[in-house]
Amino acid sequence: xxxxxxxxxxxxxxxxxxxxxxxxxxxxxxxxxxxxxxxxxxxxxxxxxxxxxxxxxxxxxxxxxxxxxxxxxxxxxxxxxxxxxxxxxxxxxxxxxxxxxxxxxxxxxxxxxxxxxxxxxxxxxxxxxxxxxxxxxxxxxxxxxxxxxxxxxxxxxxxxxxxxxxxxxxxxxxxxxxxxxxxxxxxxxxxxxxxxxxxxxxxxxxxxxxxxxxxxxxxxxxxxxxxxxxxxxxxxxxxxxxxxxxxxxxxxxxxxxxxxxxxxxxxxxxxxxxxxxxxxxxxxxxxxxxxxxxxxxxxxxxxxxxxxxxxxxxxxxxxxxxxxxxxxxxxxxxxxxxxxxxxxxxxxxxxxxxxxxxxxxxxxxxxxxxxxxxxxxxxxxxxxxxxxxxxxxxxxxxx
Amino acid sequence: xxxxxxxxxxxxxxxxxxxxxxxxxxxxxxxxxxxxxxxxxxxxxxxxxxxxxxxxxxxxxxxxxxxxxxxxxxxxxxxxxxxxxxxxxxxxxxxxxxxxxxxxxxxxxxxxxxxxxxxxxxxxxxxxxxxxxxxxxxxxxxxxxxxxxxxxxxxxxxxxxxxxxxxxxxxxxxxxxxxxxxxxxxxxxxxxxxxxxxxxxxxxxxxxxxxxxxxxxxxxxxxxxxxxxxxxxxxxxxxxxxxxxxxxxxxxxxxxxxxxxxxxxxxxxxxxxxxxxxxxxxxxxxxxxxxxxxxxxxxxxxxxxxxxxxxxxxxxxxxxxxxxxxxxxxxx
Numbered sequence: 001x002x003x004x005x006x007x008x009x010x011x012x013x014x015x016x017x018x019x020x021x022x023x024x025x026x027x028x029x030x031x032x033x034x035x036x037x038x039x040x041x042x043x044x045x046x047x048x049x050x051x052x053x054x055x056x057x058x059x060x061x062x063x064x065x066x067x068x069x070x071x072x073x074x075x076x077x078x079x080x081x082x083x084x085x086x087x088x089x090x091x092x093x094x095x096x097x098x099x100x101x102x103x104x105x106x107x108x109x110x111x112x113x114x115x116x117x118x119x120x121x122x123x124x125x126x127x128x129x130x131x132x133x134x135x136x137x138x139x140x141x142x143x144x145x146x147x148x149x150x151x152x153x154x155x156x157x158x159x160x161x162x163x164x165x166x167x168x169x170x171x172x173x174x175x176x177x178x179x180x181x182x183x184x185x186x187x188x189x190x191x192x193x194x195x196x197x198x199x200x201x202x203x204x205x206x207x208x209x210x211x212x213x214x215x216x217x218x219x220x221x222x223x224x225x226x227x228x229x230x231x232x233x234x235x236x237x238x239x240x241x242x243x244x245x246x247x248x249x250x251x252x253x254x255x256x257x258x259x260x261x262x263x264x265x266x267x268x269x270x271x272x273x274x275x276x277x278x279x280x281x282x283x284x285x286x287x288x289x290x291x292x293x294x295x296x297x298x299x300x301x302x303x304x305x306x307x308x309x310x311x312x313x314x315x316x317x318x319x320x321x322x323x324x325x326x327x328x329x330x331x332x333x334x335x336x337x338x339x340x341x342x343x344x345x346x347x348x349x350x351x352x353x354x355x356x357x358x359x360x361x362x363x364x365x366x367x368x369x370x371x372x373x374x375x376x377x378x379x380x381x382x383x384x385x386x387x388x389x390x391x392x393x394x395x396x397x398x399x
Numbered sequence: 400x401x402x403x404x405x406x407x408x409x410x411x412x413x414x415x416x417x418x419x420x421x422x423x424x425x426x427x428x429x430x431x432x433x434x435x436x437x438x439x440x441x442x443x444x445x446x447x448x449x450x451x452x453x454x455x456x457x458x459x460x461x462x463x464x465x466x467x468x469x470x471x472x473x474x475x476x477x478x479x480x481x482x483x484x485x486x487x488x489x490x491x492x493x494x495x496x497x498x499x500x501x502x503x504x505x506x507x508x509x510x511x512x513x514x515x516x517x518x519x520x521x522x523x524x525x526x527x528x529x530x531x532x533x534x535x536x537x538x539x540x541x542x543x544x545x546x547x548x549x550x551x552x553x554x555x556x557x558x559x560x561x562x563x564x565x566x567x568x569x570x571x572x573x574x575x576x577x578x579x580x581x582x583x584x585x586x587x588x589x590x591x592x593x594x595x596x597x598x599x600x601x602x603x604x605x606x607x608x609x610x611x612x613x614x615x616x617x618x619x620x621x622x623x624x625x626x627x628x629x630x631x632x633x634x635x636x637x638x639x640x641x642x643x644x645x646x647x648x649x650x651x652x653x654x655x656x657x658x659x660x661x662x663x664x665x666x667x668x669x670x671x672x673x674x675x676x677x678x679x680x681x682x683x684x685x686x687x688x689x690x691x692x693x694x695x696x697x698x699x700x701x702x703x704x705x706x707x708x709x710x711x712x713x714x715x716x717x718x719x720x721x722x723x724x725x726x727x728x729x730x731x
Contacts, residue, residue: 019548026556209715211663213670214708217690217700225697333549340551344671345690355552356671359559367556374549 004398008386012379019375020138020368024071027364055099055122059132061147064124065097074144074368077137081130089127097124143369148361149354155369159351165240166350170339173270174331177277182321184278185285189320190312192290200282207279215272216345223268236265238347269346273339277331284327289320322393329385333377428724435720438713445710449503452583456496457481460680464491469696485702488685489692494702501680502706504582508596508675509661509710511578513654515600520607521650525638527608528615538612542605554602554664558673561594568594584679591675595668599661610653614646648725652718659714666707682707 049057058064062073072078082092102119136142143155150158188200220237227234233248242256242265254261292298293316301311340352347353351370358366389396419427430436448455458481464470470487472494485494527535545553561568570593572586578596579589618624618641627637668674669683677684685703693700 015544018544023548023556026560205715205719206712209659209712210708211666211711213667213686214704217686217693217704221693221697221700225694229697340555341667341671356555359555359673371548371552371556374552378549 092127094126144365148363173273181278181281185282189286189289292320432720438716458493458496460497460500467491497680512599516604519604524608524611528612655718
């Protein structure tokens with residue numbers, strides 16, 4: 001078992017590493033990025049950036065370093081200067097970047113002009129990195145500093161500030177969807193082809209194939225706008241709590257930040273997430289329950305004269321829920337993805353919206369951190385699913 | 400293509416033609432799935448409307464009626480006498496025309512992306528399943544790896560990166576012209592559509608490849624393949640004549656589910672602002688635009704929202720119907 005775990009951990013580490021490299025390359029190889037618009041500013045007379053200013057800005061974003069060096073500094077927090085070994089400094093002269101690239105504008109084949117880097121007027125050497133600020137590296141849990149959203153504040157601050165909001169949303173939604181989906185799925189499977197089953201399968205199909213964003217907008221439409229227009233108590237359509245006090249019919253004036261206020265704001269996004277989840281979960285429970293109910297041991301249990309309730313809950317359900325573990329465990333990181341759309345519709349200040357903001361503002365350290373955290377969560381979810389199998393199904397053994 | 404459902408004609412069929420062609424069997428079985436048939440009809444209507452977008456839409460999607468913001472549905476343009484069937488949007492563009500053109504774009508994007516995933520997926524899947532080797536292990540590793548990355552954030556990042564550098568990505572002019580013609584866009588605007596198709600297909604083909612690989616692996620063990628080989632058939636003959644036709648069922652089902660997924664994915668990307676951008680109409684970005692006006696005009700979001708839902712549902716139901724129709728174990 002411990003050998004199995006060790007092997008799994010190594011595999012997980014490799015997968016996370018590859019996804020880190022892939023997403024880093026994706027964000028950093030593409031031109032544009034944080035310097036978009038700098039050329040326009042340069043031509044603007046009011047600011048008049050000198051070449052030295054540009055070099056400083058490039059150094060701020062570490063764009064003066066070669067990509068592998070930048071990546072190593074992001075991942076490991078190294079190199080920070082010359083290699084110090086045995087009281088001496090090594091490799092201090094190693095060129096690790098270019099402080100002032102020489103750019104020439106060359107005509108391209110289709111008659112346009114293109115600016116290309118043709119040389120380097122001043123290189124960055126390893127010894128120049130001494131004293132430059134650097135993160136401790138992602139591997140030590142330091143995701144660096146935010147570039148734009150909260151300039152120079154640690155990315156982890158940004159994420160930790162948003163985490164409770166996302167958890168508030170997703171944990172509630174997951175809990176509710178489990179509580180609703182499992183009984184629904186069981187009932188529908190036990191009463192297969194009944195009127196309820198037809199209604200349920202149709203609704204679940206609708207829910208599973210309906211886009212989240214449309215659900216969200218529909219809910220705002222019905223529960224915020226139409227209710228408000230009808231003079232009934234309505235639900236606030238956005239944000240996680242009010243800024244100033246507001247009055248609802250019947251409920252009276254509500255102070256911002258009170259439990260009622262927070263609850264009212266949570267209802268709509270949680271409802272959307274829950275419905276989408278219930279549709280998927282319950283269809284799965286129904287399918288796997290039907291599969292199990294056809295097994296011989298269920299017939300045996302019935303033939304023994306056991307009560308139907310015991311047959312279903314003790315014999316069928318326990319086996320039916322085994323494959324459900326995978327679905328459920330993978331819903332944990334997937335909730336983050338599903339929450340992107342929901343959070344964006346309801347302007348919910350959670351991690352999903354943070355990701356969108358980071359992409360929009362080219363705040364790559366934040367985007368990278370979020371992507372990496374999700375990848376790590378997924379990898380751990382896979383492991384968790386496999387280990388849970390071990391607990392619930394004694395037939396499974398890992399060597 | 401009227402389905403023969405009444406018993407008399409079925410019986411007659413059974414007597415006169417004891418061996419139905421596979422196509423007819425499929426059609427008969429598919430037509431039993433009432434929701435799938437209904438979906439087919441709805442989609443046919445949407446397709447025809449999109450096909451004749453230019454003829455049906457009274458305005459072009461970019462035409463600005465200055466000052467005529469938020470005209471009510473049915474308002475008539477004074478100068479030309481044309482009707483705004485669904486009114487105008489916040490900057491005076493005809494809503495109905497935009498909706499129709501958007502349909503053409505959204506559907507074309509989904510169709511092209513699906514075709515691309517099928518072609519790449521089948522080619523790679525066949526190669527990996529038949530020859531194995533490094534293509535096979537690379538494919539399987541890639542599939543496993545992509546499963547660890549969350550789909551939507553990945554889609555957003557790739558799409559954001561590509562669209563940000565729209566101009567620098569080389570795309571053959573002929574392709575842009577062709578896609579532009581298909582979607583009634585200028586070649587310049589077609590660039591965005593092409594990039595979105597590439598993003599969707601680029602992340603979508605792995606699943607088709609895995610399906611195809613699985614089918615090929617299981618077919619390889621069948622006796623008819625052995626028979627073909629012993630008759631001296633070449634690899635290509637075996638693949639093209641025997642394996643590909645026999646493995647089309649799951650690929651077709653998956654394709655129709657992909658269509659639904661791509662319609663939603665494109666709409667979601669455009670909705671979040673990482674897909675096709677505003678002057679070009681798509682259902683997704685029209686829906687996003689309505690969000691800030693829906694408090695005064697509550698019906699507005701339904702106009703671009705419902706087509707997305709209908710198309711997504713319809714393709715899903717058709718996939719469901721096809722799955723049932725193509726599954727020989729299922730008695731219908």
